[in-house]
Amino acid sequence: MLSGPPVTTTVDADQLLERFLAANPRQRRSLLSQVLQRSAELRPLIPGQLDRLDATSDDWAAGLLIQLLVADDDSLTQTFRERYSEGWLAVTSASGIDYAPLQRALVDQQFEEADRLTSEHLRQLAGEAAVQRGYVYYSEVPPIASVDLESIDRLWVMYSQGRFGFSVQIRLLRSLNGRWAQLWPRLGWKQGGVWTRYPRSFTWSLEAPEGHLPLVNQLRGVRLMDALLSHPGLQQRVSA
Structure with missing residues (x-):
């Protein structure tokens, strides 16, 4: 019985993003190359995701998304920098240092x-x-x-x-x-x-x-x- 070529499926950008954020550390590493390759598709989705993430954590997935977001000098980048002029990650100092x-x-x-x-x-x-x-x-x-x-x-x-x-x-x-x-x-x-x-x-x-x-x-x-x-x-x- 003859069979045709294998069917390849591409996960939607929003599905890839959700999967990346929900993954455990090992899975996230395996998805990293896909996320980087498809950064142009993912960028418009990132601001909405950041609103859902914990800015008091240290989950590097959020940091990566932010770096993808600011990679191009466009309206998405400008809006993000204006909104988070002090930085997205919430950090504090007992000595009054500005981080x-x-x-x-x-x-x-x-x-x-x-x-x-x-x-x-x-x-x-x-x-x-x-x-x-x-x-x-x-x-x-x-x-x-x-x-x-x-x-x-x-x-x-x-x-x-x-x-x-x-x-x-x-x-x-x-x-x-x-x-x-x-x-x-x-x-x-x-x-x-x-x-x-x-x-x-x-x-x-x-x-x-x-x-x-x-x-x-x-x-x-x-x-x-x-x-x-x-x-x-x-x-x-x-x-x-």
């Missing part, structure tokens, strides 16, 4: 600028002495309010497809049983954690290894990064 510039940089995938702002915010959170000297001591990390570190981490996770952020680095370190020497190559950092801010030393895109960003100054050893990744606010995010 809107960081959120804008991450939305636009300007990861080098986002990393610079993150370092600046960490100095602000550590106190005036850290701001004046230009870097943070590990002993200044524990008093930092959890809500601020959570806000910074949520922003990185949200707008990196879940690839970047302090919580991602914590999970990687745990998977290596706390072996710092094995963490550096996994992050794509120089062996031994040697840190430099020369742009060519790092990859400022989603093509970077998981956990590559944000950077943490390791010139004085692992104490600062250890203090950050051991902070209760970040530990709680990974354990939740």
Whole structure:
């Protein structure tokens, strides 16, 4: 019995979007390429979906949709930026820090600028002495309010497809049983954690290894990064 060629069916854009948002992490990864390929069809549907999503979560699916929405300079992008001038993701600060510039940089995938702002915010959170000297001591990390570190981490996770952020680095370190020497190559950092801010030393895109960003100054050893990744606010995010 002869049979014709296999029938291929294309899921409607709204169905694809619904499926993507409802998927578990593994399924979402498998759908990611389809969503990116059909972004032009999906863009008009995104504003309505964002109204239904939780702006207090850290589900990176919303971050991806926002990045697709702002990819073109048209009325959809302008309307979104005007409506969410402070950023779609709701973040707070116990120190009165404005995280809107960081959120804008991450939305636009300007990861080098986002990393610079993150370092600046960490100095602000550590106190005036850290701001004046230009870097943070590990002993200044524990008093930092959890809500601020959570806000910074949520922003990185949200707008990196879940690839970047302090919580991602914590999970990687745990998977290596706390072996710092094995963490550096996994992050794509120089062996031994040697840190430099020369742009060519790092990859400022989603093509970077998981956990590559944000950077943490390791010139004085692992104490600062250890203090950050051991902070209760970040530990709680990974354990939740």
